Amino acid sequence: xxxxxxxxxxxxxxxxxxxMLGLVAGAHGDSKPVFIKVPEDQTGLSGGVASFVCQAxxxxxxxxxxxxxxxxxxxxxxxxxxxxxxxxxxxxIQPLRAQRDEAIYECxxxxxxxxxxxxxxxxxxxxxxxxxxxxxIDMGPQLKVVEKARTATMLCAAGGNPDPEISWFKDFLPVxxxxxxxxxxxxxxxxxxxxxxxxxxxxxxxxxxxxxxxxRYSAPANLYxxxxxxxxxxxxxxxxxxxxxxxxxxxxxxxxxxxxCV
Numbered sequence: 001x002x003x004x005x006x007x008x009x010x011x012x013x014x015x016x017x018x019x020m021l022g023l024v025a026g027a028h029g030d031s032k033p034v035f036i037k038v039p040e041d042q043t044g045l046s047g048g049v050a051s052f053v054c055q056a057x058x059x060x061x062x063x064x065x066x067x068x069x070x071x072x073x074x075x076x077x078x079x080x081x082x083x084x085x086x087x088x089x090x091x092x093i094q095p096l097r098a099q100r101d102e103a104i105y106e107c108x109x110x111x112x113x114x115x116x117x118x119x120x121x122x123x124x125x126x127x128x129x130x131x132x133x134x135x136x137i138d139m140g141p142q143l144k145v146v147e148k149a150r151t152a153t154m155l156c157a158a159g160g161n162p163d164p165e166i167s168w169f170k171d172f173l174p175v176x177x178x179x180x181x182x183x184x185x186x187x188x189x190x191x192x193x194x195x196x197x198x199x200x201x202x203x204x205x206x207x208x209x210x211x212x213x214x215x216r217y218s219a220p221a222n223l224y225x226x227x228x229x230x231x232x233x234x235x236x237x238x239x240x241x242x243x244x245x246x247x248x249x250x251x252x253x254x255x256x257x258x259x260x261c262v
Contacts (some may be wrong), residue, residue: 032114033062037088039107039120043214045134046098046126049206050215053174054118055088056109064089067106077101081172092172098124125214133161135209140218146197148227154192156207156218164209164216166190171203197225 039052056062063086066073073080073091081090087109093101106119125134139157146152158164168175168186175192177184185193194201202225207218 029059030113031059033058033109033111033116035109035116035118038118039091039105041121041123043123043125044093044096045130045214045216046124047095049092049094049217050096050101050122050124051093051169051172051174051208052091052105052107052120052122053088054091054107054109055084056116057087058109058111058113060111061085061087062109062111063087065108065110066091067108068103073105079172083173090173093122096124098126131213133211134213135160135164135211135216137207137209137216137218141192141205141207141221143222143224145224145226146194148198148225149196152194152197152201152223152225153187154194154205154207154221154223156190156192156209158190158207158209158216160209160211160213162211164211167208167210168192169206169208175205194223199225201225 033056035054035056037053037055039054042050042052044050054064056064064082066080066089077093077095077097079092079094081092082088083090089107091105102122102124104119104121106117108115108117136159137156138159139155141154141156144152144154154168156166158166166186175184177186183195185195187193190207192205192207202223204220204222206220209216
């Protein structure tokens, strides 16, 4: 028999109370984590680079953690780069070591309502083990300086069989042209075209070639975005100088001082 409630108190049945709590949580928009990007199996080159990308949505925003063989990743060669306030994460391994780094890597997304997991396998090959058709970088990006608001193009050409797909990383994070409102495009050649360049575009770029045989990264290249060259101070007395003594000073750096010119 259920106990009698104390005088002046009303007992709330347990099950309806739990349902009510769930409705309150739903009213606030809380939700369990759901993956929107998951890491993919990858075959890399010994001495090269591997990156796994994982991202989840949910409310509160989930946090991403990485595990290898049941333990949180920890090594000087392992770097975790977060984005989207921690709801997205890149696990970068460099330089790759055959056998030592070969493993299943697990991504876990957690918030106060739950936890979800996904995983991907990393295989690492020595140069002499590479299968025919493994991707090659025929032309990687080069250091580039572009004036602000101008167009910058980072080149990349790759070979392999089947033809590799090219993707880009900036400062170790994946470049997603879809989020740039059309300002950043990946051309059919594989090159990355950045229109109306901004200071936020400045950084270290890598192109990545991937096919069914494996993944190869280019050497990184820096893009620098500079403001238009201006005189820090106007030269004086130039008109009174004899023409044979007149030297022209060209400032190639933004906000360069006339005294810095040679």
